[in-house]
Structures are given as structure tokens and as C-alpha cells.
Amino acid sequence: MAVESNGNTEASIKIPTQIKFTKLFINGDFVDSVSGRTYETIDPRTGEATTRIAEGDKEDVDLAVKAAREAFDNGPWPRLPGLGRRRLMMKFADLIDENVEEIAALEAIDAGKLFSGLKAVDIPVAAETLRYYAGAADKIHGETLKMSRELQGYTLREPIGVVGIIIPWNYPSNILFLKVAPALATGCTIVIKPAEQTPLSALYYAHLAKKAGIPDGVFNVVTGYGHTAGAAISSHMDIDKVTFTGSTEVGRLVMEAAAKSNLKSVSLELGGKNPFIVCDDADVETAANLVLQGSLCNKGEVCVASSRIFVQEGIYDQLSKKLVEKAKTWVVGDPFDPRTLQGPQVDKKQYDKILSYIEVGKTEGATLLTGGKPCGEKGYYIEPTVFSDVKDDMRIAKEEIFGPVISLMKFKTIEEAIKRANATKYGLAAGILTKDLNIANTVSRSIRAGIIWINCYFAFDLDCPYGGYKMSGFGRDFGMQALDQYLQVKAVVTPLYNSPWL
Template sequence: MTIQSNGHSENPIKIPKIKFTKLFINGEFVDSISGKTFETIDPRNGEVIARVAEGDKADVDLAVKVAREAFDQGQWPRMTGFERGRIMMKFADLIDESIEELAAIDAIDAGKLFTSGKAVDIPSVANMIRYYAGAADKIHGQMLKMSRPFQAYTLREPIGVVGHIIPWNFPSTMFFMKVAPALAAGCTMIVKPAEQTPLSALYYAHLAKLAGIPDGVLNVVTGYGSTAGAAISSHMDIDMVSFTGSTEVGRLVMQAAAQSNLKPVSLELGGKSPLIIFNDADVDSAVNLALLGILYNKGEICVAGSRVYVQEGIYDEFVRKAAAKAKTWVVGDPFDPRSQQGPQVDKTQFDKILSYIEHGKREGATLLTGGKPCCEKGYYIEPTIFTDVKEDMLVVKDEIFGPVMSLMKFESVEEAIERANNTRYGLAAGIVTKDLNLANRVSRSIRAGIIWINCYFAFDNDCPYGGYKMSGFGRDNGLNSLDKYLQVKSVVTPIHNSPWL
């Protein structure tokens, strides 16, 4: 493993001044009602970036009130889809003009690689907005051929006020994965970004105002999950909640929604995704894919390929090459263009990952490589690979959400399928083989929401993904993700001179 000294890149990037730290409610940046603030921390060094307004139930109530008024009496739901789409296109253009600043904000707030944010994350969210902007004027109902003498059709109408609760691992991507289709549908909304990464969400609220999104349509309440997030989940005047995060918190969101006004929820939750590599795979390519699958975004991704199953014929070669490759992986400052892995998002996550590594060693797993903190300061962890692991070990069962791979050997196709499905999760899976028939057989047998064959992290605006089992329900991405932000209304009239008149 190669370590770059954090904070000393060859091409230093100017860290942007943080402009927005207050709640965004009804088109204005405002202090929290309580006046409280909280610190957001730079994971590169553990230092405070800024103090951000700490919203709670009172602030959520205020945000919901203005969102309710914007939905019940405002222009956004009543605009034509074309008009909404045009404003969303301008929103996307404004993001394009701020790519470098937004990528830098996510780098200092979430530890994300600046080069990746600039080249991939921020341009992708602008294109995501354009994707749904193009769908805004194509939301149609159906004419129904009734079996009785009635004329009928359906309308697809915005569901109302939506609460979005988003995680910290992809602050920009997750923001728009929720917000873009909800805007296209004509909803108004309250967004609660993760307390670890509130800064880019507030910046996007500023750009939304500049783009012409009416006041009250998009509100951002920063704060903690146990207060602001809980208030959104249980609010009687919120019509739907979309949540991405842990399975444990997802369960609480669902309970709160059920105990309040029975609002529908969409939950994209945890994962412990298998990557199955068969004997006919090119070993070098498979090693690269496996390391990408667990080390991308420092393992802080719900679909990470954290359980790697390698068929016995190539297992020993794979282990040798994976260890060698992991030792060359560059961990360091996210602004250094040579870095392949930045710091974990905060000390809590850093400590959690290290505790799982220690637990794996105590349970008898063999630490092939990594397993320790690195760099002089900040929350950096070495790429870590365990071998000699068993299915009942916590490192195999639990979502660690860090750069920790469990590497296992299998013999038969049937064994691989059985072990891949031996998890309470079902978010994603990967298959590496040159045999298309084998790939088709295995992909149909694994219970997961998205299967990647000879690739990984192949996301696209057109491709829906979400979970089976305890990985949740509902789908993000794709045109079908509009459905959760829409209601279907049937309108029926009798046909003239029918016996029903």
C-alpha cells in the first residue's frame, strides 16, 4: 500500500470558503429556531470546517408548513411539465458552472476524492436533473376500456409534500437521486442531509433559488437523525418519505410513518453484496474488479462487493495477486490526484471499521493485508483483506461500510449461489465469468436488486436499483422511480344512454 501525506498534494486545490451554513426554508437561509449549531468536521484532519444550524422538530414543522402551502396553493404542482423541466434544466446548468467548488466541498466534508467528484459525481448529478427534467412533461395517465358502460381514464398526480432523508457517503448523488424525480413529479419537499455532510445540500438549495424553483418547494433542514429526521418520518403533514441509509434506521423510519399518518415510504438500506468469480475468469481483471468493488469511495457504499467468492481453481493465484495489488493502493489526501482512497467520513465510522477488523482477527480470520490506520492524521484506513473466513463471522454477516474484504473459496456453482444468498441483505451482486449461460443461470438465482456481470458499479440514470430482503424496497434511478412520487387517480363517467343513467 502506498500512502500519500495528507494535505500535501503536488497540485494544491484552493479550499472554497463555506458560504451557506443556515437552514434553507421558504427560499431563505435562516437560523434554527433554537439557535443551536453543530460542527461539521474535515475527515482529512479532524478539524472543524464550519458550524451549521441544528434544525429539530420546530424547524421541520416550519419547513413542512411552507412546503404544504407551496403544494396546496403554489405554482409548482400546477405548472406544465415543460415549465418545470425548463427550470430544472437551468438548475443543472448552474451546477455545471460550480463543479469545482462543489467537488471540493464534498472532498472536505465527506473525504471524497476531488478528481472523482469533479469528473464524475457533480457532472452526473447535473445530468440526472436533466434526465428527470426531460420526463416532467411526459407523465401521462391511461384511457381505460371498461367492461361496463363507463368512460374512464387515470391521472398521475404528484403525491404531495415529500420528506427526503439522505446519507453521508454520496452527498451530492443521493441528494438528486431523491430530489430530481420529486421535482419533476411536481412535489414539494424537505431534505434532511446527513449531519456528517450538510454543506453541499445547502449549496444546492442556493442554486435552486437562482434557477427559479419557487419558494417553499425545496427546503433543507440540517440536523440530527434522532431529532430532525425523526420529525420528518412521523410528521402528519408529510405525504411520503424516501430514505437511504442503514437497515436499523430504515426500520425506525417505517415504524414512525406507520404510527403517524400511514405515509408510504421508500427504503434503500444496507447491503453485504457478493462478488462471485469463476475459474474461467481472467485473474488480473477479476482482482482489479474485486478491489474496485470494495475500495471505491473507501468502501462507504451500500452496494460494495464486500464478500468475494473465488472458485477453487484460481483461488490461490487470486489471493496472491489481490494482496500484491492492495499493497500498491494509494491512500491519501482526497485533493492529491494520485490518491485512490481518501479518509473515512468521520471518527465514528473510522472507529467502527477498526473494531470490525479487530473482531475478525479475534474470530480467527487471517489478515492477508492492511488492517490498520494510516497517514499522520485524519481518518484513513489501509485496504484490508481477510481470508480463512466463515459465513457466521461478523465480518461476513454485517455491513462494515469500509475498505474491508472477506475473501472465500468455493467449489461448485450450486455452492456459490447458496452462499451468495446466505445473507439478510439483497442489494447487489457481481458475477465474473466468460460463460454467458453460467452468468445467466447465476444472475437469475441470486436474490438481489441489481446484478453486474463482468463489471461493477455500473450505475446509470436509466437503470433502476434497490433492495430485496432487508436491503429495503422501492427503486431509485430510472423512469419508474417517478412512480413513488405520484398518485394514480381514476376518473369514471357513464356513457350516454347507458342503463346506469
């Protein structure tokens, strides 16, 4: 069994937090929804309700956008010198660090993510993302233009305005600040719609933003469902830009709504079916560890998960055997247990989806080497699952599963691997494991994806732009390029002395 702690130990584990914030955050205050409706959030460790959250709708989005519009058009935030925004963002980041344990506990309860990983990585990275873009807030400059005629010209880089931010449930903190931090640095005001499954940390961050001194109306959070609150943000006439991370299907709806309303700017980071090519010269132990991390990290609920493992025929059998050995010792259990490597899937819908894909894989003829079953008596736990003999036309090789499922696919030549790796509608990420620099360079230039990892995986960094090709979306997060998504370029031209225009 891959299970040492099966998700039924939560009663013996002290959870270091209480849920304090469950209402919408609009114009600096926590408020009930206009309708008064609430909905239950579910603890994926047990399948039981955690608390009730205000259910925002179009009317609530209208109020949040009105506050954000007023804060942008007439408030101090866009007019502060960059140094002023930087100071407040730094204070915001410090407050996150001071409350890291409480925020980590909220996300573990909400998303089933590992408490240890949240405390050590996710929440500190969220704070560092704020600091990174805070450092850019006073360094946003235009250019002086050398005009071809008797004209003086320069450009201004100005904040785009009110930004609607719609985030998914798999990385509630990291993706939130991936978008919030550059938007705040440029002087934009924001309306955030967290995933309905994972609203708790976003509401806590709203409390910290207020405490840090972020002006009222700049940071707003409307909790609720995608088809109501999310749709209202996408189609709102007073929102100047919407940024979305999530599925390709929903991304298409966001883009359609934006186009049909005020042609607002859109950036999308969407799904992936990411290839990881393992060559014959790779060390099998290293390959197994990278494949496991690339496929099982965060329960496989990762858009850049290595979900198609192309293994060269010379080490295919060795790697298959090694992966099975390691998967059988992979600890699935309560995310608050420090022994746990994999917590529960985020909710029953995702849990059922993953199990249905496992059945599809077996039906279509893939060989189930290990796993494939639920874990424990309650909660949404699934064993790490390894399939071999996976063919390119199988659904588990074509469709995004978003769960702890590894699909092994054999190849002969690197040319074949490249062609098969590119045979997908997605283009988010890819990996290559080889000792041959020529092969590594050939693959990295040949695969159509936004980020290529050579002899590593999940090698993210704040300086490194991240985004997709094809149906994995467009626009880039991370790096200084992310600022461009939240800025407009304005040209200013005046005639020179004695020019024909005077």
C-alpha cells in the same frame, strides 16, 4: 505500505472554495434554527472542525413542511405545465455544471471523497440526473380505460404531495438528486435532511435552486441530526411520502414512524452485504481490478460494495496473491491530491467501527493478508485490508462494515456459491465474473438481489432501476420507475349516454 500520501499534505494543497452557506434553507431563505443552536462539521482529513452548521429540530421541520405544504397546495409548482418544470430543472442543472469545482471541494472537505472523482463524476452525474427527469416532466400521462360496462374511464397521475428526503453521507450529491429530481419532475415539493456529517453541498444546492427560479417553498433543507430532524420528518403528519437511504436499522425506525403517524408512503434503500462470485475461468488480472474497485471505491463506504468475494478454488491462491500486490500499491491520502485513490473515512465513528471489525476478523480466525492499520498521524485514514480464509459465520462475512475491507471466501461448485451468496438478510446487489454464459444466466436468476452485474461492477445508469430485496429495502430509484414513487393514480369514471346510471 499502501500509503504514498498519508493524509498530512493538506497544507500544501489549495482548496478551491470557501464555505458560504451554513444556515437552514426554508421557504426560499437561509435562516437560523429556531433554537439558535449550531453544531460542528469535521474535516475527516484532519479530525478538526470545518465550520458550524445550523442545527435544525422539530420546530424547524414544522416550518419547512408548512412552507412545502403551502407551495404544494396553493403554489405554482404542481400546477405548472410539465414543460415549465422541465425548463427550471434544466436551468438548475446548468448552474450545477457552472459551479462543479466549488461543490466538489465542499464534498471533499465534508466526506473525504476524492476531489478528482467528484469533479469528473459525482457532481456532473447529479446534474445529468436532473436533466434526465426534467425530460420526463412533460411526459407523465394517465391511461384511457376500456370499461366492461357503459362507462367512460381514465386515470390521472398526480404528484403525491410533500416529500421528506433523508439522505446519507457517502454520496451526498448523487443520492440527493436520485430522489430530488423525480420528485421535482412530478410536481412534488420537498424537505431535505442531509446527513449531519455532510450538509455543505445540500445547502449549496438550495442556493442554486433559488437562483434557477424554483419557487419558494418547493426546495427546503433542514440540517441537523437524524434522531431529531430526521425523526420529525418521518413522523410528520403533513408529509405525504418519505424516502430514505441509509442503514437497515434506521430504515426500520423511519418506517415505524411513518406508520404510526399518517401511514405515509415510504421507500427505503438500505444496507447490503453483496456477493461477488469469481469463477475459475475468469482472468485473474481482470478479477483483481474488479474486486478492488468493488470493495475499495469511495473507501468502501458504498452500500453496494462487493463485501463478500467468493472465489472458486482453482484460482483462489492466484487471486489472493494478486489482490495483495495491488492493495500494497493503492494510494491512501488527501482527497485533493490527484495521486490519491482512497481518502479518509467520513468521521471518527465510522473509522473506529471499521478498525473494530478488522480486529474482530483477526480474532475470529480470518487470515490478514495485508493492511488492517490506520494511516498517517491525523485524520481518519485506513489501509486497504484483505482477509482470506473467511467463513460464512464470521461477523466480517455477515455484517456491513462500510469500509476498505476485502473478505475472500473459497467455493467449489456454482451451486454452493449461489446458496452461500443468498445466505444473508440483505439483497441489494451482486456480481458474477465468468466466461460461461450459462453460469452467468443461472447466477443472475438465482441470486435474490435488486441488481446483478455480469463481468462488471458498479455499472450504474440513469435508465437502470436500482433498489433492494429483503432487508435492503424496497422501491426503485433510477429509471422511469422512480417517478412512480412520487405519483398517485386517480381514476375518473363517467357514465356513457343512455347508460343505466343516467
